[in-house]
Amino acid sequence: MIHAWLARNPRADRTRVYGPAQRAVVDAANLPDIGMLGVVDKGPTPLLALPALAERLGLGEVRVKDESQRFGFGAFKALGGVFAILQFMASHGDRKPTDIVFTAASSGNHGRSVAMGAQLVGARCVILLPGFTSAEKEAAIRARGAEVIRIDGDYDTAIVECRRRAEEKGWTIISDTSWPGYEIVPRDVMRGYTILADEIVRQWPQAPTHVLVQAGVGGLAAALIGYIWAVLPQRPMFVVVEPRSADCWFQSNAAGGPAPASGDAGTMMGGLACREISPITWPVVGLGADWFMTIEEDEVMPARRQFARPLDGDPAIASGPSGCAGLAALMRVCANGDARRALRLDRDARVLLINSEGNLGEAAP
Numbered sequence: 001m002i003h004a005w006l007a008r009n010p011r012a013d014r015t016r017v018y019g020p021a022q023r024a025v026v027d028a029a030n031l032p033d034i035g036m037l038g039v040v041d042k043g044p045t046p047l048l049a050l051p052a053l054a055e056r057l058g059l060g061e062v063r064v065k066d067e068s069q070r071f072g073f074g075a076f077k078a079l080g081g082v083f084a085i086l087q088f089m090a091s092h093g094d095r096k097p098t099d100i101v102f103t104a105a106s107s108g109n110h111g112r113s114v115a116m117g118a119q120l121v122g123a124r125c126v127i128l129l130p131g132f133t134s135a136e137k138e139a140a141i142r143a144r145g146a147e148v149i150r151i152d153g154d155y156d157t158a159i160v161e162c163r164r165r166a167e168e169k170g171w172t173i174i175s176d177t178s179w180p181g182y183e184i185v186p187r188d189v190m191r192g193y194t195i196l197a198d199e200i201v202r203q204w205p206q207a208p209t210h211v212l213v214q215a216g217v218g219g220l221a222a223a224l225i226g227y228i229w230a231v232l233p234q235r236p237m238f239v240v241v242e243p244r245s246a247d248c249w250f251q252s253n254a255a256g257g258p259a260p261a262s263g264d265a266g267t268m269m270g271g272l273a274c275r276e277i278s279p280i281t282w283p284v285v286g287l288g289a290d291w292f293m294t295i296e297e298d299e300v301m302p303a304r305r306q307f308a309r310p311l312d313g314d315p316a317i318a319s320g321p322s323g324c325a326g327l328a329a330l331m332r333v334c335a336n337g338d339a340r341r342a343l344r345l346d347r348d349a350r351v352l353l354i355n356s357e358g359n360l361g362e363a364a365p
């Protein structure tokens, strides 16, 4: 461990090939067709270059995949829940959508995606939200025709409650996280996310040397790390970023297998407020990430501000607290000599960040 907030992955082996254990989680040869998602705007989200910020941080390049521009939805999650519902319908040809109730626990974005998918196929949808999800996110879920149940607790409590109600009422769970015996849907959700990883590979022929990706349960990290590891000849350095109070990946890395967060997940980064990892992602994230790190709550606003009010010539980017976590992490590492050297973040570094959400319902930074 370099710092209490930065730890190397002792299992990372840069010569490890992307094998069957990884392909069973994320299969790069099985990219979904975005046309399936029933959206009008099928274009890729932009990969924005921030040369002035790269110069200020002493890096070669910084590029941001801007998912705030994902077809009017405003977060990468649009790719997951919708696709998983379409897959469910395709593999259950005998089920009538009007007889199905889809359900999910969500901090906001995944629920909106599941609501969108249910609306698309004409099924009922019930989303369980933890107490902290904003009124704006709840309204956006309702606007897609879903019913909303508020849970007196956090995201992990909402999952327990979602499973209980689904069991009792015969609802179909579309979860972004997995548990023993429940793996097909979360795998489909990640398969949807691989669309964004494929776009990045096409948009950046020179390819990144470093990928900083924020994690909640690890679905986004698995899709991105898995796809890039599978298709690029040279594997970049992968850094997984979490809020300190929701450090389930950081703790799992130390434990050598799935382990709970050390804190209560009481973070403003709602999309990352998870106390447990998605266990199916372990062969990709647990073996493929090079570093795990945490960030502090007071590092979020400066990062959102940096995106919103950029240096001369760089584009402005609208981000929510979970969206800017990768930038907050990059700024943390670049401000610390040891950390920076350990991660080889120098003038030759080409850094990829994911702005995973826009600023729906967030106060201006």
Ligand SMILES: Cc1ncc(COP(=O)(O)O)c(C=O)c1O
Binding pocket: 075, 077, 107, 109, 110, 176, 214, 215, 216, 217, 218, 219, 220, 221, 270, 271, 272, 322, 323, 356, 357
């Ligand atoms: C905006 C945003 N970023 C990142 C994440 C983390 O994704 P995952 O839970 O797949 O790790 C989420 C999850 O809800 C999110 O909403």
